Amino acid sequence: MKTKFNLLNLLLFGFILISSGIQAQGVFGKWNVVNDAGRVNSIVEIYEKNGAVHGKVLRITKEEHRDRKCTECQGELKDRPIEGLNVIRDFVKEGDEYVDGTLIDPKSGKEYDGKIWVDDNNPDKLNVRGYIAFFYKTKVWERAE
Numbered sequence: 001m002k003t004k005f006n007l008l009n010l011l012l013f014g015f016i017l018i019s020s021g022i023q024a025q026g027v028f029g030k031w032n033v034v035n036d037a038g039r040v041n042s043i044v045e046i047y048e049k050n051g052a053v054h055g056k057v058l059r060i061t062k063e064e065h066r067d068r069k070c071t072e073c074q075g076e077l078k079d080r081p082i083e084g085l086n087v088i089r090d091f092v093k094e095g096d097e098y099v100d101g102t103l104i105d106p107k108s109g110k111e112y113d114g115k116i117w118v119d120d121n122n123p124d125k126l127n128v129r130g131y132i133a134f135f136y137k138t139k140v141w142e143r144a145e
Contacts, residue, residue: 072109
């Protein structure tokens with residue numbers, strides 16, 4: 001009887017560890033940026049630095065576009081290579097979402113207020129929402145393997 005009880009506790013403890021590991025992963029990691037046609041344009045890594053959440057372009061998928069620069073960006077980002085560019089900046093955790101940060105579109109150079117969160121039904125989907133006043137657009141990124 002004692003063996004059954006210990007085995008059950010061990011299985012339950014293992015399940016809790018696995019579940020918490022999946023939940024803890026959250027927004028952090030590598031994400032495929034999917035365009036409107038369903039193709040992956042780039043891979044962005046989301047990470048934490050100095051208590052804030054950031055994301056940088058790790059790789060542009062089309063080799064012929066890898067040397068592109070952010071020609072439309074303003075200030076310090078002007079003419080910087082898009083690979084390596086921080087396109088997600090200064091988000092802070094609020095509940096299950098990350099808010100009060102800035103999203104940068106390297107194609108247009110525009111900056112948007114935004115929020116990001118993992119989809120409630122699928123932890124391999126990330127919602128990335130950019131705002132202009134009351135208008136917003138949400139893109140869904142897919143976890144990269």
